[in-house]
Amino acid sequence: MSSEREMDELTHQDFNVQLFSEWVIRWAEGPRIDFKAKLISVSDEDKQFEFCRDLIAFANVARRIGKPTWLVFGVARDQETGRRVILDIRDQYPGKTKPRGWNNPNVCMAELQADGVEKVYTDVARSWIDPVPDFSLRYGIYEGKFVSYLEIHPKDSSKPFCLKRGYSKGDSFYSIGDTFIRLGSSTVRVPADEKDFLLPASKTAYLDARDWSRIVEINRQDCESSYNYLMDFPLRDTHGDNIFEKILNLLNEGEKLIILLGNAGQGKTTIINALAWELASRINLAGLRKYYGDSETSQIHSIIEDLEIVPAHPVPIRVQLRKRFDSQSFERNILQKLGTRNRKNRELEQYWSIPGSRWILLLDGLDEIFNRRSFAPELQTWVDQLPDNVQVVLSSRPGIIDNGSGKQITLAKLSNEEIFAVIRIKLLQISLDRFESEFPLIENYLINQPDLFDVLRNPRAIDGFLSHWSGNVTVSRTEEDLTFTRPIKAETSEFKSNLANDLNMPRPLLIDRDIEPETEANLFIPDPTSTDLHEGEIIEGDIYPVPLVTVCAAVVNYIYEEELNRLRKWGDNAPDLIEKARDKLRHVAWIKDWTTPEFDKSRMTARERELNEFIGFIFRNRQILRSNYRYLNRFFEFFCAAWYASELEPDQIRRKIMRCNDEIAKNNFLKLLNEFYKANNVEQLSI
Secondary structure, rough: OOHOOOOHOOOOOOOOHHHHHHHHHHOOOOOOOOEEEEOOOOOOHHHHHHHHHHHHHHHHHHHHHOOOEEEOOOOOEOOOOEEEEEEOOOOOOOOOOOOOOOOOOOHHHHHHHHHHHHHHHHHHHHEEOOOOOOOEEEEEEEOEEEEEEEOOOOOOOOOOOOOOOEEEEOOOOOOOOOOOEEOOOEEEEEOOHHHHHHHOOOOOOOOOOHHHHHHHHHOOOOHHHHHHHHHHHOEOOOOOEEEHHHHHHHHHOOEEEEEOOOOOOOOHHHHHHHHHHHHHOOOOOOHHHOOOOOOOOOOOHHHHHHHHOOOOOOEEEEEOOOOOOOOHHHHHHHHOOOOOOHHHHHHHHHHHOOOOOEEEEEEEOOOOOOOOOHHHHHEEEHHOOOOEEEEEEEOOOOOOOOOOOOOOEOOOOOHHHHHHHHHEEEEEEOHHHHHHHHHHHHHHHHHHHHHHHHHHHHHHHHHHHHHOOOOOOOOOOOOOOOOOOOOOOOOOHHHHHHHHHHHOOOOOOOOOOOOOOOOOOOOOOOOOOOOOOOOOOOOHHHHOOHHHHHHHHHHHHHHHHHHHHHHHHOOOHHHHHHHHHHHHHHHHHHHHHOOOOOOOHHHOOOHHHHHHHHOOOEOOOOOOOOEEEEEEEEEHHHHHHHHHHHOHHHHHHHHHHOOOOOOOHHHHHHHHHHHHHHHOOOOOOOO
């Protein structure tokens, strides 16, 4: 008689026929699903226990992964073909008796399923399980057969689902509080000392193999070239140690906070990116179980080892600190690196608490946080409160972090030999022919211009030198960053008000972009008095040798232009700041007392001074007075003074020189000034 019922009446409104078809065709029995040929009978205590044991296991899986699990009825496997077959179960009921009207076509199927199936299972669960799982019955027609399934919903219970009463059968004894979990396609009892590791997804994030793979790929993206560069040319600290290997060793030893210090362009981002690549490469993604409980073992010894999906090696999370932050936006930024863009900030700690997980935060550019002065104390507190399974590598320029914070490692300036090594690598990356034709010329030029070495002691300056030398060739960059920040549009009054405490800070110095190829030319001589690096006419037909001041001016301009490109991303008046910093660098060198290398910090505004210091053109002389600064070296000081003076009238220059009692200083200045004059076909100045 039941066959006389209308099709619509036989299908629950929430029955998902597409999902059911997917199960039948593609899913295997496992931690999330079990197929039954018929409804599970609960007509006696033994059968009730068997049903509740499975229900507890599936409920605990759903609680852990935050996704539903299912007991599917009406699906069997053909013993001969191994294929799944669909069985009609419309006249089956799990209780001792069938519900009244089960064979009466006038009785609604929804009532029969609610009273005769769902309520029966619910009453049994309430009698046996604490807390009671949240599940519902779905039924419908699939391939002309009546089928159904119990969908066990994730429930944010304070403890795992367990037996509410004891049970024994033969040699098997089960006590109140015993709990079960799915391990592969089996239901197994959880050891009492492991129950605390059955965690809810609401408090501890659940990641399957695809999630871990996504995290690893996000955080090593665009990092391989940095790793390859460090393999070809290891950067070293001030003790002569390989910084990359030193940081890896410190991480392996469990160092909580490692701080990498270096000036602009020295390679901090290169090291951070290379660390991300190396740490990510250590993770065997293929060796991870695909999902929670995916295991071929038959007994649980450890929830973490037998059920959880945790990489054997720490997982790197690479974050570029080139934004304006508060504690919430900072955590959102990290959550994006975990592939959880739309989740709430409070959920970040749920990832740290994944059992057995270890994390390494690679935070690049503390000095470049837009509101560093106001946010730095919050960041320090945040780092201090991280759990023991989270380590941090933080990069910054010197002078930003207290000397007592973390294990500090300072990048060393390149030696003369290392400068040649970097140039050699970069030319070989262009072509072997280019290397063979140009390296001997460059080597000879630098040997005959030893003062230039101190200007080239970081990789970015070498980029500028080679960009000038090989004007028609794209030079590979030492630091690469393909992550773009959203530029700030017009500053609102509210935005400016929020920056009140940070107005004296330089705008964030965003990371390198690719070198743009220039118009084909040999080593050209730009107007050294100009701040623009446009190609100029070659003076007197000479291509080599080129005046030292011309090359030095090109490198300095290149570095300023790189800072300009970074500052532009913030919508600030970047060109104005760059021009003021460059002009003040030259002007102070001209007006200062040449008999001493020091000058007082009041000679520059805070932003001009800090920008030039971050670049590495000046530095604070901490051994004398905190207010005293010096130029990169004495040659660079007189170069900047001569650069400024090359725009002045000869009489102004003579008056300055006549007031100076230091003959060596005067001679050094005049030599460089006359090089500027020669480069621009101006008559030499004699005193």
